[in-house]
Amino acid sequence: MSTLLEVSGVSVTFDGFRAINNLSFRIGPAEMRAVIGPNGAGKTTFMDIVTGKTRPDEGRVIWGERSVSLLKMSEARIAQAGIGRKFQKPTVFEDQTVEENLLMALKKPRSWVSVLSYRPSREDIEKVYGLAQEIGLQDALKRKSGELSHGQKQWLEIGMLLAQEPRLLLVDEPAAGMTPQEREHTTDLLVEAAKTCAVVVVEHDMEFVRRLNCKVTVLHEGSVLAEGSLDHVTSNQDVIDVYLGR
Ligand code: ADP
Numbered sequence: 001m002s003t004l005l006e007v008s009g010v011s012v013t014f015d016g017f018r019a020i021n022n023l024s025f026r027i028g029p030a031e032m033r034a035v036i037g038p039n040g041a042g043k044t045t046f047m048d049i050v051t052g053k054t055r056p057d058e059g060r061v062i063w064g065e066r067s068v069s070l071l072k073m074s075e076a077r078i079a080q081a082g083i084g085r086k087f088q089k090p091t092v093f094e095d096q097t098v099e100e101n102l103l104m105a106l107k108k109p110r111s112w113v114s115v116l117s118y119r120p121s122r123e124d125i126e127k128v129y130g131l132a133q134e135i136g137l138q139d140a141l142k143r144k145s146g147e148l149s150h151g152q153k154q155w156l157e158i159g160m161l162l163a164q165e166p167r168l169l170l171v172d173e174p175a176a177g178m179t180p181q182e183r184e185h186t187t188d189l190l191v192e193a194a195k196t197c198a199v200v201v202v203e204h205d206m207e208f209v210r211r212l213n214c215k216v217t218v219l220h221e222g223s224v225l226a227e228g229s230l231d232h233v234t235s236n237q238d239v240i241d242v243y244l245g246r
Contacts, residue, residue: 002028002029003026003027003028004027004031004063004167004168005025005026005027005050005061005062005063005168005198006026006060006061006062006063007023007025007046007049007050007059007060007062008024008059008060008062009022009058009059009060010022010056010058010060010061011023011057011058011059012045012049012054012056013057019042019045019222020042020045020049020222020223021042021221021222021223022059022223023042023059023222023223023224024224025217025224027168027198027200028198030194030195030196030197030198031199031215032190032191032194032198032199032201032212032214032215033198033199033200033215033216033217034200034201034202034203034209034212034215034216034217034230035200035201035202035216035217035219036202036204036206036216036218036219036233037219037220037225037242038220038242038245041219041220041222042219042222042223043202043219044172044202045222046219047170047172047200047202049061050070050078050083050168050170051075051079051083051085051170052070052075052077053075055071056071063081063083064081064167068081070083081167082166082167082197083166083168083169084161084164084166084168084169085161085169085170085171085172086154086157086158086161086169086170086171086174088172088173088176090150090153090154090157091157092145092148092153092156092160094144094145095145095146096144096145097143097144097145098132098137098140098141098143098148098156099128099132099141099142101156102128102132102156102159102163103120103124103128104160105160105164106124106127106128106131106164107120107124127163128141128163131159131163132159134159134162134189134192134193135155135156135159135162135189137152137156137159140152149182150177150178150182151178151182151185151186154174154178155185155186155189158174158189158190158193162193162197165197166197167197167198168197168198168199168200169193169197169199169200170200171190171199171200172202173202173203173204173205174186174201174203175187175205175208176205183205183211184211186208187208187211190212191212191213194214206234209230210230215227215229216229216230216232218233218236218239218242220238220239220242225239225242226238226239
């Protein structure tokens with residue numbers, strides 16, 4: 001199977017503390033992966049490395065068919081190369097409608113002035129409608145984003161990331177604070193997204209991970225402790241010990 005992102009032998013030290021320790025990870029195009037692990041396991045730092053926010057002391061981070069090193073690229077270049085990141089809290093433009101948020105994401109304009117003076121093409125409008133359908137907000141296009149529920153804001157932000165046609169999406173605890181119905185919709189949305197781009201989901205909720213029905217990587221003390229199906233990793237004695245704090 002081909003590789004989209006390959007992290008190998010990566011380590012990061014903060015003030016003498018090894019937050020990431022010889023970590024290796026690979027994901028193929030349009031693959032879904034859940035990354036789990038107790039607090040402090042290194043999940044956030046791992047995502048920071050992939051997006052260029054944190055630079056490792058050693059190791060390699062290789063991207064795409066042309067095997068370019070992400071370590072030589074700025075955060076902005078990495079984003080342009082097709083790596084999108086969704087933080088835990090939704091960050092949408094609350095005073096703008098769902099449609100305007102999606103249009104803005106589609107165009108990536110430099111300022112709101114350019115948004116206000118911008119007349120979307122028919123193609124852009126169609127794209128926005130398609131995205132709204134995909135995220136289940138087709139009936140909320142004219143609503144101000146600030147009026148949406150927490151779950152809807154999360155979907156909108158995922159839609160805004162998808163508007164940029166990423167090849168890899170990193171999503172941090174998407175189901176946190178959601179109702180069971182919202183969680184279900186979030187699962188469907190991510191599974192649908194993973195048909196066109198690779199998706200890495202960092203999540204604590206095991207039921208949510210189960211529904212994603214994908215390979216799971218367990219991090220512990222900055223390294224991969226186990227990898228495989230959820231049943232495989234949760235029956236691993238090392239994983240059980242880590243989760244029970246032994
Ligand atoms: P997780 O997301 O799995 O909870 P993190 O990646 O946030 O774990 O953190 C991994 C470890 O690195 C933790 O022990 C954390 O305290 C430490 N750490 C993370 N960022 C920094 C930093 N900027 N300075 C010092 N220590 C850090």
